[in-house]
Amino acid sequence: MIATLNQCPLYLSDLLRLQPEGLIASGSAYNLEQIGQALAEVAAGRRVYLGPPLHDTGLTIRERDVVRLLALGNDNQEIARALVVTEKTVRNTLAGVLPKLGLKNRVELSHYYLGILDITRNIRPGQCPG
Secondary structure (H helix, E strand, C coil): CCEECCHHHHHHHHHHHCCCEEEEECCCCCCCCHHHHHHHHCCCCCCCCEEECCCCCCCCCHHHHHHHHHEEEEHHHHHHHCCCCHHHHHHHHHHHHHHCCCCHHHHHHHHHHHCEEECCECCCCCCCCC
């Protein structure tokens, strides 16, 4: 069972690719009864996802891999080495991902993946939601 406050669809999709028995993205308002029901489902051997609906971000698997490695603190050279591609490929991939997600730079991209920046509600660093 995985529990996270992160609501980023890229991050949640990456977690689901790990095939956990259950995933609760508790950044949303779930009551104790819903969480208890999810835990009971897992205990009964069923997989559970309790979180926001996941939408297609339009990113390829390779683009998602680059974003994940960037958010984990890797520079372009380290990402290239891990994915067995050139640094130019990493730069080009990042240059294509930013406009797809409506982000300005790699810092915003990292913050988005880590759940610090919510582009679905147009919340930027330093702003309060609501």
